[in-house]
Amino acid sequence: MSAPEALPESVVSRGMSRILLVRTSAIGDIVFASPFLAALRQRYPEAHIAWLVEPGMAGLLEADPCVDEVILWPKTEWKRLWQAGQYRALAARVRAFSRMLKDGRFDTAIDLQSLLKSGWLTWLSGAPQRIGLGSREGSQYLMTRVVPGGGMPGQISSEYRHLAQVLGLDTAGFHPRLRLSPAVQRRALDKLAHHGVAPGCYVVFAPFTTRAQKHWTEEAWHALARRAQRDLGLRPVVLGGPGDRDAAQRIAGKDTGALALAGETTLAEAAAIVEHAALVIGVDTGLTHMAVAFKRPLVTLFGSTRPYLDAGRANVRVIWLGLGCSPCRRTPSCGGAFPCMRDIDPARVLDEARIVLNAEIPS
Missing domain, CATH: 3.40.50.2000 (Glycogen Phosphorylase B;)
Known part of the structure; x- marks a missing residue:
C-alpha cells in the first residue's frame, strides 16, 4: 500500500462542520498547537470542535472558548489492562471508545501528533476525512490526506502555522494562547x-x-x-x-x-x-x-x-x-x-x- 498524496496548497472547506483534533500530549506541544485551534475557530465559527487528549492535559483545554468538547483518551487504563494480560477487556474498552468517537459524527479529524498512536486514534474516529501533519511511524497509511511537515526552524509554533496555511486558515497573530477558568x-x-x-x-x-x-x-x-x-x-x-x-x-x-x-x-x-x-x-x-x-x-x-x-x-x-x-x-x-x-x-x-x-x- 502506498501513502496517500500530500494535501494540495488549497483546500475546499467542505466537510468541516464537526472537527476532531488529536494531540494527546505533551504539555509544551499542546501549548505550541494552541494557535492552530484559534485559527480553526476563526475560519469555522459555527463548527463543533473537539480535542482528544490524555486526562492529565485536559485542564489546559476545558476553559478554552475555541473548544466545544474535550474527549479524554483513557491511556492509563488501557495500559494497565494490557500489562495485566486482560486482552479481552482491553478490546472491549477500545471498541466502546471507538463507538463513542463515531457517535460524534466527525467529518474531519486532524492528527497534530503525527505518531502511530495518534494516527490510530484519528482512524478510530471514523471521520471520512483524516488529515495528518507530517505523519510517520505508519500513521500516514491511516490518513486520507497528509500534509508534509514544514515551517520555519526556530520559530515557535512554526509547524502548526504551516499546517494552518495549507488548510487556508488565517495565520496573522499566530501565537500560543491559553485560557483558564x-x-x-x-x-x-x-x-x-x-x-x-x-x-x-x-x-x-x-x-x-x-x-x-x-x-x-x-x-x-x-x-x-x-x-x-x-x-x-x-x-x-x-x-x-x-x-x-x-x-x-x-x-x-x-x-x-x-x-x-x-x-x-x-x-x-x-x-x-x-x-x-x-x-x-x-x-x-x-x-x-x-x-x-x-x-x-x-x-x-x-x-x-x-x-x-x-x-x-x-x-x-x-x-x-x-x-x-x-x-x-x-x-x-x-x-x-x-x-x-x-x-x-x-x-x-x-x-x-x-x-x-x-x-x-x-x-
Missing part, C-alpha cells in the same frame, strides 16, 4: 496567598523535564534562587510534578526564601501561577512555554533540543550556547556531562531577566 485561577492564587505570595511579586522557576540532558544543574538553580529576590525583588516559586518534590526542595533550600510548590498543584493551577508571575525562568518544558502563551516575561534555557529563537514576543530571551553537539535530542554524546546546560552562568540568566522585565510589548 476563574475557579482554577482562584485556587492557584489562594495557594500562593497561603504562603504570603502575591500576584506579580514572584518569579516562576520551571526546572524539570523527563530528560536529564534538558536540565540545568540544581546548584545553578539554587544560586539563582539566592539572587532572585535580592537582585530582582521577586520571590522564586519552584513548580513541577509530584516526582519533582525533593529536587524542588533542594533548589529552594533554606537560605533563598524560595517557595517549592512542585507536586502541590494541578497542571491547570500551575498554569495559573505562571499566568500571574512577574517573570518565568525555565528549561525546555511545558510550564516554561506557557509563559509565551500568557505573554509573561520569559528567560528560557535550551541545550540538547533545538530552541525557538523567535518566540514572536519582545519579552522572551532564549539562552542557547550553540555547541557543536547541540541539539543532540535523545542521543547525547557527552557522556552525561551536558556542557550545553552546565556552562550556562546564573549571572547571565539574571542579566537576561532584567532585559525581559524591562521589555515593552503590545497589550
Whole structure:
C-alpha cells in the first residue's frame, strides 16, 4: 500500500462542520498547537470542535472558548489492562471508545501528533476525512490526506502555522494562547496567598523535564534562587510534578526564601501561577512555554533540543550556547556531562531577566 498524496496548497472547506483534533500530549506541544485551534475557530465559527487528549492535559483545554468538547483518551487504563494480560477487556474498552468517537459524527479529524498512536486514534474516529501533519511511524497509511511537515526552524509554533496555511486558515497573530477558568485561577492564587505570595511579586522557576540532558544543574538553580529576590525583588516559586518534590526542595533550600510548590498543584493551577508571575525562568518544558502563551516575561534555557529563537514576543530571551553537539535530542554524546546546560552562568540568566522585565510589548 502506498501513502496517500500530500494535501494540495488549497483546500475546499467542505466537510468541516464537526472537527476532531488529536494531540494527546505533551504539555509544551499542546501549548505550541494552541494557535492552530484559534485559527480553526476563526475560519469555522459555527463548527463543533473537539480535542482528544490524555486526562492529565485536559485542564489546559476545558476553559478554552475555541473548544466545544474535550474527549479524554483513557491511556492509563488501557495500559494497565494490557500489562495485566486482560486482552479481552482491553478490546472491549477500545471498541466502546471507538463507538463513542463515531457517535460524534466527525467529518474531519486532524492528527497534530503525527505518531502511530495518534494516527490510530484519528482512524478510530471514523471521520471520512483524516488529515495528518507530517505523519510517520505508519500513521500516514491511516490518513486520507497528509500534509508534509514544514515551517520555519526556530520559530515557535512554526509547524502548526504551516499546517494552518495549507488548510487556508488565517495565520496573522499566530501565537500560543491559553485560557483558564476563574475557579482554577482562584485556587492557584489562594495557594500562593497561603504562603504570603502575591500576584506579580514572584518569579516562576520551571526546572524539570523527563530528560536529564534538558536540565540545568540544581546548584545553578539554587544560586539563582539566592539572587532572585535580592537582585530582582521577586520571590522564586519552584513548580513541577509530584516526582519533582525533593529536587524542588533542594533548589529552594533554606537560605533563598524560595517557595517549592512542585507536586502541590494541578497542571491547570500551575498554569495559573505562571499566568500571574512577574517573570518565568525555565528549561525546555511545558510550564516554561506557557509563559509565551500568557505573554509573561520569559528567560528560557535550551541545550540538547533545538530552541525557538523567535518566540514572536519582545519579552522572551532564549539562552542557547550553540555547541557543536547541540541539539543532540535523545542521543547525547557527552557522556552525561551536558556542557550545553552546565556552562550556562546564573549571572547571565539574571542579566537576561532584567532585559525581559524591562521589555515593552503590545497589550
